[in-house]
Amino acid sequence: MRVDLASLETFNRIGTAGATQAADALSMLTDSDTFVKSTKINFTPIDSIDSLFRDVETAVAIDFDGGLEGNALLVFDESSADHVLDELSEPGQEPNSAYLNEVANIMTSSFVDGWAEQLSETIDISTPTTVENPAHQIPSDELADFSFVFESEIAVDEGDNVCRFYLLPEPESFLAMLQKSGDESTDTGVSIRELSTFISLTAAGAETVATNLEMMTGIETDVAVTHLDFVPIKNVARAIDESEYAGTIFEFGGAIDGYLAVMFKSDSVATVTDALLPAGATGDAMQQSAIEEIGNITASGFIDGWANALDTTIDHSVPDFVDDMGHAVLESVAVQLARSQEFAYVFDVTITAGDPLNCRLFAFPEADGFRKVVSGLDEDLDVSTVERV
Amino acid sequence: MGRAGEQRIRVGVADMAVTDTGTPLVTSGLGSCVAIGVHDGDGVAGLLHAMLPAAPEDGLSKAKYVDSGIQTMKAELTALGADPNKLTAKIAGGSSMLNLDSGEPVGDKNVAETNQVLDRQGIELAGDDTGGNSGRSVTFQPRTGTMHIQRVDAAPTEL
Numbered sequence: 001m002r003v004d005l006a007s008l009e010t011f012n013r014i015g016t017a018g019a020t021q022a023a024d025a026l027s028m029l030t031d032s033d034t035f036v037k038s039t040k041i042n043f044t045p046i047d048s049i050d051s052l053f054r055d056v057e058t059a060v061a062i063d064f065d066g067g068l069e070g071n072a073l074l075v076f077d078e079s080s081a082d083h084v085l086d087e088l089s090e091p092g093q094e095p096n097s098a099y100l101n102e103v104a105n106i107m108t109s110s111f112v113d114g115w116a117e118q119l120s121e122t123i124d125i126s127t128p129t130t131v132e133n134p135a136h137q138i139p140s141d142e143l144a145d146f147s148f149v150f151e152s153e154i155a156v157d158e159g160d161n162v163c164r165f166y167l168l169p170e171p172e173s174f175l176a177m178l179q180k181s182g183d184e185s186t187d188t189g190v191s192i193r194e195l196s197t198f199i200s201l202t203a204a205g206a207e208t209v210a211t212n213l214e215m216m217t218g219i220e221t222d223v224a225v226t227h228l229d230f231v232p233i234k235n236v237a238r239a240i241d242e243s244e245y246a247g248t249i250f251e252f253g254g255a256i257d258g259y260l261a262v263m264f265k266s267d268s269v270a271t272v273t274d275a276l277l278p279a280g281a282t283g284d285a286m287q288q289s290a291i292e293e294i295g296n297i298t299a300s301g302f303i304d305g306w307a308n309a310l311d312t313t314i315d316h317s318v319p320d321f322v323d324d325m326g327h328a329v330l331e332s333v334a335v336q337l338a339r340s341q342e343f344a345y346v347f348d349v350t351i352t353a354g355d356p357l358n359c360r361l362f363a364f365p366e367a368d369g370f371r372k373v374v375s376g377l378d379e380d381l382d383v384s385t386v387e388r389v
Numbered sequence: 390m391g392r393a394g395e396q397r398i399r400v401g402v403a404d405m406a407v408t409d410t411g412t413p414l415v416t417s418g419l420g421s422c423v424a425i426g427v428h429d430g431d432g433v434a435g436l437l438h439a440m441l442p443a444a445p446e447d448g449l450s451k452a453k454y455v456d457s458g459i460q461t462m463k464a465e466l467t468a469l470g471a472d473p474n475k476l477t478a479k480i481a482g483g484s485s486m487l488n489l490d491s492g493e494p495v496g497d498k499n500v501a502e503t504n505q506v507l508d509r510q511g512i513e514l515a516g517d518d519t520g521g522n523s524g525r526s527v528t529f530q531p532r533t534g535t536m537h538i539q540r541v542d543a544a545p546t547e548l
Contacts, residue, residue: 035399234401324523338453
């Protein structure tokens with residue numbers, strides 16, 4: 001099945017409209033200051049969707065069918081749940097968690113109403129229910145290995161209080177809807193199987209990077225889900241927060257052009273550099289050199305895997321070292337892409353370890369070239385046979 | 390676009406907001422983008438977070454570009470009651486954090502375009518903190534026109 005990736009832009013706008021209605025409902029109920037931080041569309045393996053739900057305290061699920069089939073989840077983490085409960089409680093009154101469920105019910109209904117309005121369709125919804133394990137809400141579809149997941153993040157007042165909406169459309173009917181809304185005559189269509197293969201290829205690249213990192217540092221690592229996000233260019237930088245990160249940025253070019261960012265949170269920098277540098281080696285220059293070396297290994301692991309699978313060459317630049325606000329760094333990358341596109345394809349990988357180590361990898365392929373390369377990929381490729389460094 | 394009547398009005402990337410309520414306008418994580426705060430001295434103010442200097446002919450997102458963004462913000466401020474002849478501006482951002490540009494860095498182009506457009510629109514530039522290679526977050530006070538700037542590697546500054 002082929003879909004027009006450009007039509008995802010329309011669905012992203014619809015998702016944002018739904019989230020805005022839900023955010024307005026929360027503002028009205030709690031007198032909170034709410035703000036839709038971003039809406040992105042994940043294309044992700046179904047068996048990895050549960051890793052999207054992080055630190056969930058309260059989740060409310062709703063099933064829907066009619067103009068759109070699937071289900072929606074609203075999740076609050078512990079601190080944002082407490083914050084909203086405090087806003088709802090009368091002074092001196094003990095917060096009642098049942099209030100939060102009621103708020104979540106109203107928000108979820110507003111969210112789906114927003115979708116229905118934008119699609120000009122009638123969407124029938126079930127009664128919202130509180131769920132213990134959001135991962136169990138994932139639609140099981142034996143016909144599809146991958147699914148589109150809409151993720152909207154709503155900020156609640158100041159600080160890090162956020163709630164997230166996940167809309168999980170039933171894969172087959174959503175693909176049919178995408179096909180209907182797309183323009184088959186354009187060259188922006190790709191095969192869903194080719195796209196899935198490309199993501200599997202990238203995920204294998206991420207595993208190689210994690211293994212290389214483990215060998216270099218001796219620190220045991222885990223790779224969180226590798227997924228592809230479709231994000232409006234203005235929201236690209238929101239993939240990362242405003243705190244300090246050190247890392248490297250690469251430009252790559254050849255069969256596919258784009259940028260790669262390898263970012264370490266400031267508390268991870270010491271973990272990595274202590275593991276890499278000889279005892280007694282200190283100083284900013286040594287730290288920079290260690291971060292650049294890891295960046296080089298990472299870039300090669302990713303990009304060579306793509307190049308080998310495509311039987312071509314992709315070159316990358318020398319590492320450009322950064323140590324600054326994470327958001328500002330990615331914004332500067334987004335500006336480069338913004339000159340030619342309104343929407344970005346972002347591969348998002350997280351490598352973690354207990355030490356602490358948190359490494360975020362982002363690949364930003366240039367849109368037109370990416371679609372061409374995906375279309376040229378053998379959809380039956382066995383990614384385990386691709387040679388890696 | 391941010392909404393008036395909140396504790397603070399958040400302005401995203403390629404976004405703008407105007408207000409006459411005195412609510413501070415904030416935008417964060419500026420790299421090569423530029424933040425342009427404009428006020429009339431009587432409490433009507435706006436903040437623009439633009440990504441690129443000049444809009445193409447079919448540029449639909451006005452706030453993405455310095456030229457169309459300033460023009461649109463001026464019209465919105467005027468519609469909100471600001472005297473277009475009393476507007477002053479403060480700007481921040483336009484850094485060159487990455488060595489990715491083969492020609493003139495986008496940050497420098499954004500700043501140059503901002504200066505030219507403000508001049509063309511008759512808006513006086515009252516202060517700036519631009520260039521360099523570090524990221525910035527900005528809060529703009531509508532009543533005073535004060536712009537607070539934060540970085541990760543330096544003490545906060547004020548324009």
